Amino acid sequence: MPDSPDRPVRVAxxxxxxxxxxxxxKLQVRRGPIDYLMLDYLAEITMSILxxxxxxxxTAGYARDFVDxxxxxxxxxxxxxxxxxxxxxxxxxxxxxxxxxQRLADVDTVRPLRIAxxxxxxxxSRLDEVLAAGHELRNMETGEPxxxxxxxxxxxxAYMGAGPILQALRQEADVVVTGRSTDTALTYGPLxxxxxxxxxxxxxxxxxxxxxxxxxxxxQACGGNTLFRWRExxxxxxxxxxxxxxxxxxxxxxxxxxxxxxxxxxxxTEQLVYEMGDPTEYITPDCVADFSTIRLEDLGDDRVRVxxxxxxxxxxxxxxxxxxRGGYKATGTLTYSYPDAYxxxxxxDRVLRGxxxxxxxxxxxxxxxxxxxxxxxxxxxxxxxxxxxEVELRISVRGExxxxxxxxxxxxxxxxxxxxxxxxxxxxxxxxxxxxxxxxPALIERDVVESVVQVEVTEA
Amino acid sequence: xxxxLWRVAFARSGDKGDTANVGLIAFTESVxxxxxxxxxADKVKQHFKDICRGSVDRYELPNLRALNFLLHESxxxxxxxxxxxxxxxxxxxxxxxxxxxxxxxxxxHEADEVSGWSERLE
Numbered sequence: 001m002p003d004s005p006d007r008p009v010r011v012a013x014x015x016x017x018x019x020x021x022x023x024x025x026k027l028q029v030r031r032g033p034i035d036y037l038m039l040d041y042l043a044e045i046t047m048s049i050l051x052x053x054x055x056x057x058x059t060a061g062y063a064r065d066f067v068d069x070x071x072x073x074x075x076x077x078x079x080x081x082x083x084x085x086x087x088x089x090x091x092x093x094x095x096x097x098x099x100x101x102q103r104l105a106d107v108d109t110v111r112p113l114r115i116a117x118x119x120x121x122x123x124x125s126r127l128d129e130v131l132a133a134g135h136e137l138r139n140m141e142t143g144e145p146x147x148x149x150x151x152x153x154x155x156x157x158a159y160m161g162a163g164p165i166l167q168a169l170r171q172e173a174d175v176v177v178t179g180r181s182t183d184t185a186l187t188y189g190p191l192x193x194x195x196x197x198x199x200x201x202x203x204x205x206x207x208x209x210x211x212x213x214x215x216x217x218x219x220q221a222c223g224g225n226t227l228f229r230w231r232e233x234x235x236x237x238x239x240x241x242x243x244x245x246x247x248x249x250x251x252x253x254x255x256x257x258x259x260x261x262x263x264x265x266x267x268x269t270e271q272l273v274y275e276m277g278d279p280t281e282y283i284t285p286d287c288v289a290d291f292s293t294i295r296l297e298d299l300g301d302d303r304v305r306v307x308x309x310x311x312x313x314x315x316x317x318x319x320x321x322x323x324x325r326g327g328y329k330a331t332g333t334l335t336y337s338y339p340d341a342y343x344x345x346x347x348x349d350r351v352l353r354g355x356x357x358x359x360x361x362x363x364x365x366x367x368x369x370x371x372x373x374x375x376x377x378x379x380x381x382x383x384x385x386x387x388x389x390e391v392e393l394r395i396s397v398r399g400e401x402x403x404x405x406x407x408x409x410x411x412x413x414x415x416x417x418x419x420x421x422x423x424x425x426x427x428x429x430x431x432x433x434x435x436x437x438x439x440x441p442a443l444i445e446r447d448v449v450e451s452v453v454q455v456e457v458t459e460a
Numbered sequence: 461x462x463x464x465l466w467r468v469a470f471a472r473s474g475d476k477g478d479t480a481n482v483g484l485i486a487f488t489e490s491v492x493x494x495x496x497x498x499x500x501a502d503k504v505k506q507h508f509k510d511i512c513r514g515s516v517d518r519y520e521l522p523n524l525r526a527l528n529f530l531l532h533e534s535x536x537x538x539x540x541x542x543x544x545x546x547x548x549x550x551x552x553x554x555x556x557x558x559x560x561x562x563x564x565x566x567x568x569h570e571a572d573e574v575s576g577w578s579e580r581l582e
Contacts, residue, residue, distance in 0.1 A: 044477075044539060045539055045540055141477060141478075225472070226470075226472075227466075227470040227471060227472070227553065227554070227557075228470050228575070229575070229576045231576075232576070266470070266485070269483075269485050269524050269526060270470070270472040270483070270485065271472075272483075272524060272526075273472055273481075273483020273485065273521070273524070273526055273528055274472050274474050274481075274483065275474035275475065275476060275481060276474075276481050276483055276519075276528050277476060277481065277530065278517075278519060279519050279521055279528055280519075291521065291524075292521055292522075292523055293523065294523055294524065295523060296523075296524065326540075326541055329540075329543060331543070365536075365543055367536070367543040367544065369544070369545050371545065375545045375546075376545065376546050376551040376554075376555070377511075377551065377554070377555040377558070378510045378511055379510045380507070380508075380510070380511075380555050380558055394545060396543035397543075398541070398543055434540075436540050436541055437539070437540050438537075438539070438540070438541050439477060439538065439539045439540075439541075441477070
């Protein structure tokens with residue numbers, strides 16, 4: 001909590017996706033003062049993975065790493081007054097809360113932790129009811145109504161904005177666990193709460209959205225994945241971004257001084273353009289932010305000031321992220337060595353495809369790539385170098401019939417003895433068959449979601 | 461002088477469904493107008509002709525001296541449907557930087573000071 005009205009509110013980023021660096025949240029909490037720790041776990045496809053886990057186990061379906069992290073940090077959170085805001089709840093925020101309550105019983109803190117859970121984003125359990133009420137959930141890209149794939153849908157979640165996070169913070173939650181909140185709301189929710197910005201203060205909320213966009217990919221704003229003077233950076237223990245926000249909506253992006261990486265105009269600009277669509281129309285549930293109004297000022301010493309952000313009124317509709325079963329796929333790889341590595345890999349591909357043909361195996365797609373010979377950039381990489389030390393043949397198939405995809409996975413290993421020479425890289429065994437989860441973006445009226453959102457606070 | 465884009469700009473790319481985005485950022489204020497004039501949506505479409513099956517949109521961000529490109533139908537269906545090694549277009553930034561542009565020599569040298577190439581080329 002800010003102790004004086006002039007002190008900025010510090011929102012630190014601790015995770016940019018599920019699977020991000022486990023040490024980052026601890027370093028954010030322990031290497032310097034912060035007020036809030038935001039942890040983003042959810043990408044477009046994460047919800048369907050979590051839904052699959054919940055199908056098998058009703059107490060699963062959230063980011064389990066998060067529970068370990070909160071347990072480890074609980075004494076620090078209480079003593080330093082740091083609050084955690086996270087979408088770790090996935091498709092089962094209640095189960096996440098239950099796990100926290102159970103395991104926090106053994107952790108010694110001077111007072112209990114207040115844990116808030118946010119429910120209501122999950123449309124899966126009432127999908128037929130929603131469709132029957134006339135919401136067609138048409139695919140934003142193709143225009144098709146969801147009824148065409150209804151039987152294959154595995155997860156459907158609306159993107160919630162800051163509303164429920166604000167409710168939770170007003171009820172003095174130490175830890176806020178949401179489901180499908182937008183990544184940016186995890187940062188601007190706390191800012192609206194601290195500064196009391198009005199719901200139609202579009203410019204300030206848009207500034208919070210920009211802050212959230214900078215925070216949501218972790219170290220990417222601090223020199224991670226940067227092309228700008230990347231050789232100069234020490235990324236063994238990289239800093240993660242910290243937003244130092246002021247009541248007027250301006251803020252400074254920085255990092256703890258003792259951590260590596262770099263915050264400068266380049267690192268912040270790179271993150272700003274990451275996954276950018278139309279920059280004048282960055283749509284969130286709480287406003288539309290205009291990234292063409294952002295002003296950056298590099299203050300040196302790993303500090304960049306952001307001012308001038310303008311926003312427009314929030315949209316009438318909320319985005320819904322839907323996943324549906326889209327068949328099966330598998331990828332196999334083999335490595336061919338010098339000399340003529342590329343030529344051997346091409347010959348092996350020809351043999352493999354010939355065998356698939358004779359087996360009568362057809363797929364929706366077969367794709368061959370040559371890693372080390374243009375797999376990333378295609379013909380832009382120029383012709384393959386005949387003296388390249390090795391080339392990895394990477395061949396993938398996708399189709400509706402699981403048995404056919406599985407049969408394909410048995411055709412890789414035979415190439416070792418019954419294919420072109422000097423091949424290795426098969427120690428991992430047969431490729432695994434993966435179920436494809438296709439993505440279906442749609443829109444829905446706010447009321448359908450907001451009328452059922454619930455915030456519950458539990459002490460642990 | 462003719463130089464690859466990486467001499468005067470850097471970039472970051474990512475995905476939204478089957479669309480890849482590439483944000484191209486000029487090293488210096490003086491180079492940015494050359495990017496605006498030379499790195500058009502049509503040229504980027506031509507550059508990515510073997511990767512991008514759809515159209516290319518371009519947005520200008522003079523405040524960040526950046527251009528944002530959307531490359532539609534470029535990721536093999538996107539998400540988990542895609543069979544591509546780079547299903548999220550993470551390396552498209554570097555692919556765009558292969559493009560050749562014509563920039564006055566003194567501006568290239570100015571950019572080299574910012575990018576660090578002046579030290580590396582010595």
